[in-house]
Amino acid sequence: MASDETAAGTSVASVELIRQFQFERVLNHDTRSKSINILGTIDTTAAILTAEKTAFSAHDESAIAKLPTIANGTSSIRLLDSNDIYRWYMAVLVQDLETSPGAKLSLIWPATKTHIDKYGKQRRKVIRETPELYRTVLAPYIERMRGDRIQWVYNILSHKVEADRIVYENPDPDQGFILLPDLKWDRTTMDALYLVAIVHRHDIASVRDLNKSHIAWLKSVESEIIQAVTRTYTAISVAELRVYVHYLPSYYHFHIHVTNVEHDAGDGATVGKAIMLSDLVARLEEMSEEVYGFENTTLTYLLGENSELWREGYASVFG
Ligand code: M7G
CATH class of the missing domain: 3.30.200.40 (Scavenger mRNA decapping enzyme, N-terminal domain)
Structure with a gap:
């Protein structure tokens, strides 16, 4: 501001x-x-x-x-x-x-069709996304979606908005990230603590872009997040933090969710959407050099049937 x-x-x-x-x-x-x-x-x-x-x-x-x-x-x-x-x-x-x-009130204005689909009541489908489906269905969709829906991310990364809320920043353009309160948090209720860490680098749209070369980086991001949170919110200890990512996310610029374990994050913390960051790292460590990254694995997740990705992509495969 x-x-x-x-x-x-x-x-x-x-x-x-x-x-x-x-x-x-x-x-x-x-x-x-x-x-x-x-x-x-x-x-x-x-x-x-x-x-x-x-x-x-x-x-x-x-x-x-x-x-x-x-x-x-x-x-x-x-x-x-x-x-x-x-x-x-x-x-x-x-x-x-x-x-x-x-x-707590949140307002999205102007709201797009994608927002209206996301916030509406909908049945969900289980998507078993093979590397082939990722390449042919999801990757082109991400390419189309990416640009216009993450202006809010760029605003945060350039300190244009929410700068006074930043809990911690590592400003390095390749290794760094900004940790700040998620819009879902009322910034008062410690049991409902909800932060988001947004990385400075632009080359990772989702978990699919992570590979073995990112292991050391992900580990250091996780430990910097934990140190910053426990230093800032002294009532919370390491064992009370859930550090995870979404697949699928709603926004395709790599970010990490950080919540108090006591907080019921609803769908956002369920099987089929949330993956603990430490489990992602462990999977990368166990991957062979041939597999190398999540681009070459099958990932299973839940997808709302209102979404464009279901209607125009996966409905014809899994419907
Ligand atoms: P996601 O996994 O891409 O989406 O996470 P979802 O959890 O909404 O399905 C994006 C995270 O960023 C969510 O936890 C959002 O609540 C949060 N978020 C979204 N926006 C637009 C903002 C924002 O403008 N500011 C902040 N601080 N957080 C946001």
Whole structure:
């Protein structure tokens, strides 16, 4: 951000955008994560608003200190029922934007068709992607998708946006990366800690581009990430960090997800999408020189049937 004035102006404008959101339809909702994705418009252009109720935190001292206020500070409370020693209530908890906000909102505007597909309810398919399918179906798709959807990545790497949020940076253009809060994190709840490490190099679109030559680099990135996180968030230890990558990712510029193990990252942490970084490294170490990299292996993952990749690519193979 160029100056405080610009930053303040941008944040006022961004809050105003949310207020202009016109409801169109619900794309998806989830009772477990207590979140909803809504399609609407802002100024006649498609927008996606995601609202997620924030989690309680019992990790750090300051969060624990606030827990008694759940009982003492509820502004209204109504008994639903009672039975023997059991009583259950509905309550409005005292909320405060700084210390205990009730929800986290995300806005994508203007939203593309790919975003609308991604945030909509959809069935998933299992894709057993052989090296041949990768070369003929996915690689050309990545080539087409890559450029226009990752402007946000370039903005971060060039310090144009979110620069004041950076947790750690190794600025080396080949070896380095930027570690910062993921947009999914409310930046308050330690149990829900979610960071993303985005590498400076541009030559790795996904796991498929990793090979044996990257082993030492990946190991040092992982250890730099762990050191930076445990130094910054002292309540969290190495054994409480999940460090993983997605295959398939949504954005084809290599990045690593870093979450508190306590955080339920939903689909993003499931079999068929998340691969621990240390497991990737171990697989590369075990690979023969002939195989050499993930380009020459079969990888199995889940793919939503709304996606263009399914509709125009894999539906004819696996449908
Ligand atoms: P992914 O595996 O490509 O996609 O991860 P998915 O997990 O959304 O399927 C990309 C990660 O980057 C996700 O965890 C996103 O929440 C995060 N992310 C996406 N955008 C557009 C931003 C952004 O603008 N800023 C930050 N800090 N994180 C983002």
